[in-house]
Amino acid sequence: MDRIKSVVQIQQLVAEVRAKRRGFLTNFYLDVEKHSVWIDKGVLFFLWEGDTCFLIRKKEKFWNVYFVSTGFEDLEKGIRMLEINSEGAPLMVDVVGRKDQCGALVGLFLKCGYRFSTTFVRMTRIPSVGEKWLASEKVKLVSLEKVKEIEELLYQFFEDKNEQIPYYEELAFYAKLGHVLACVENDKMMGFLIYEKSPSTLYLRYWFVHPDFRDKKVGSDLMNRFLEQGKDTKRQLFWVRQDNENALNRYRHYGFKEDDMFDYIMTNKL
Numbered sequence: 001m002d003r004i005k006s007v008v009q010i011q012q013l014v015a016e017v018r019a020k021r022r023g024f025l026t027n028f029y030l031d032v033e034k035h036s037v038w039i040d041k042g043v044l045f046f047l048w049e050g051d052t053c054f055l056i057r058k059k060e061k062f063w064n065v066y067f068v069s070t071g072f073e074d075l076e077k078g079i080r081m082l083e084i085n086s087e088g089a090p091l092m093v094d095v096v097g098r099k100d101q102c103g104a105l106v107g108l109f110l111k112c113g114y115r116f117s118t119t120f121v122r123m124t125r126i127p128s129v130g131e132k133w134l135a136s137e138k139v140k141l142v143s144l145e146k147v148k149e150i151e152e153l154l155y156q157f158f159e160d161k162n163e164q165i166p167y168y169e170e171l172a173f174y175a176k177l178g179h180v181l182a183c184v185e186n187d188k189m190m191g192f193l194i195y196e197k198s199p200s201t202l203y204l205r206y207w208f209v210h211p212d213f214r215d216k217k218v219g220s221d222l223m224n225r226f227l228e229q230g231k232d233t234k235r236q237l238f239w240v241r242q243d244n245e246n247a248l249n250r251y252r253h254y255g256f257k258e259d260d261m262f263d264y265i266m267t268n269k270l
Contacts, residue, residue, distance in 0.1 A: 001045045001046070001047045001056070001085065002045060002046055002047075003042060003044070003045050004039055004044045004045060004046055004055070005039065006039065007030070007032055007035060007036055007039065009046075010030060010035065010055065011030070013046055013053050013055070013068065014026075014028075014030075014053075014068050016053070017051070017052075017053055017068045017069065017070060020051055020070050022051065022070040022071060022074075023069075023070045023071035024068075024069075024070065025067070025068075025069045025070070025071055025072065025075055025105075026066070026067060026068045026069065027066055027067060027093065027094055027095060027096060027105075028055055028066035028067065028068055033170070033173055034166075034170055037167055037169045037170050037173075038057055038167075040169070041167065041169075043057055043058050043059070044056070044057055044058075045057075045058060047082065047085065049077065049078035049081040049082055049085075050074055050077050050078055050081070051069065051070040051074040051078075052067055052068070052069035052070070052074050052075050052077070052078030052079075053067070053068045053069070054066065054067055054068075054078065054082055055067075055068070058089075059160070061089075061090070061160075061161075062089060062090040062091070062092050062161050062267075063086065063089045063090070063091050063092065064092050064093075064094075064164065065082070065091050065092065065093045066093075066094075067079075067093075072104065072105075072108055075108065076108055076111070076112060079108075079109070079112045080112060083112075083113075083268065086268075090161075090267055090268065090269040091114075091267060091268045091269070092117065092161055092162075092265060092266075092267050093109060093114065093265070093266045093267070094263055094264070094265055094266075095109065095263070095264040095265075095266060096261070096262070096263045096264075097261065097262070098260045098261060098262070099260060099262055102262060102264060106264050106266070109266045110266075112268075113268055114266040114267060114268050115266065115267060115268075115270055116264060116265070116266055117161065117162055117265045117266060117267045117270070118162045118241055118242075118243075118265050119241070119242045119243075119262060119263065119264050119265065120239040120240060120241055120242060120262065120263040120265070121239070121240060121241075121242045121258050121259075121261070121262055121263075122237055122238070122239050122258070122259055122261035122262070122263075123237065123238060123239075123240055123248075123251050123256040123257060123258055123259070124235055124236065124237040124256065124257065124259050125235065125236045125237070125254065125255045125256045125257070126234070126235055126236075127227070127230065127231055127233065127234075127235075127236060131231055132228070132231070133224040133225070133227045133228040133231070134224055134228075135224060135225045135228045136221035136224065136225065138183050138218075138221050139181050139182070139183055139221050139222055139225040140181070140182060140183075140184065141175075141178050141180065141181065141182075142175050142180040142181065142182045142192065143175070144172055144175055144176075146175075146182065146184070146189065147168060147171045147172050147175050147180070148168065149189055150171060150180065150182070150189070150192055150194075151165075151166075151167075151168050151171055153189060153192075153208065153210070154166075154206065154208075157208065158206070158208075161265075161267070162265050166194075166205075171194070174194055174195075174196075174205075179194065179195050179196060179197060180192060180193075180194050181193045181194075181195075181222055181225055181226065182222075183213075183218045183221060183222065185213075188210075188212075189210060190209065190210055190212075190213040190216065190218045191208055191209035191210055191213060191218040191219060191222055192206070192208055192222070193206065193207045193208070193222040193223070193225075193226050194206040194207075195226060195229070195230075197229065197230060197233065198233075199233070200233055200234045200235065201233055201234065201235055201236070201237065202226075202227075202229070202230030202233045202235070202236040202237070203236075203237055203238065204226065204236070204237070204238035205238070207219070207222060207223065207226075207238075209222075219250075223254060227254065236256070237256075238251075238256075239263055242262075
């Protein structure tokens with residue numbers, strides 16, 4: 001297993017699989033900013049098992065596994081060999097797509113001894129032309145000085161294995177873009193919201209209200225500001241745990257609906 005040293009090297013590994021011209025199967029999608037952080041931190045590795053290249057992000061308690069393979073047969077062989085070379089670390093794999101697209105791949109991992117850790121469903125919303133949202137003055141852009149506090153709250157209240165908590169450097173990048181909103185009272189973090197935005201899409205990453213402030217409309221203030229930020233986009237989306245009915249209902253209140261996209265998070269060790 002070798003450490004990845006550049007984004008160009010990732011592109012070369014993917015190209016090498018494509019060059020075999022025997023098919024192409026992957027759960028990896030390059031994000032230059034995010035994966036550059038992983039490379040700089042020295043946590044991203046690659047491993048060839050036959051005609052499958054695994055990209056592995058090593059964390060202290062588990063590994064996130066991404067694959068680029070020529071097909072199901074080669075991937076199965078690779079998965080079984082990866083188990084031998086995993087040093088006993090729990091392996092976490094995302095299978096993302098429509099339910100009918102994911103069935104065969106999910107079945108393959110089940111066959112190899114993996115089990116479901118959790119399942120996320122995507123919810124989307126198409127904004128109405130000219131819609132306006134009341135943006136509370138309580139909601140401010142986060143300064144870099146507050147990024148560390150947000151990182152600590154994410155690790156305290158979210159599951160890293162299932163929700164892939166960003167590194168500090170990733171959070172700082174979002175903050176520099178103005179994509180981290182927060183409500184702060186007497187220097188205490190009441191809640192925050194982290195998002196990504198492109199010309200067409202507004203993507204909510206994390207929406208959090210501290211338990212000590214759940215009765216102060218912090219969540220609605222953050223969501224209203226978020227939706228106002230994205231009123232010029234064509235769609236708004238996020239992923240939520242399929243079994244979290246309380247969260248699903250909150251998002252439905254804002255006009256979001258489940259669509260046929262799922263993220264099946266699977267692991268070899270529950």
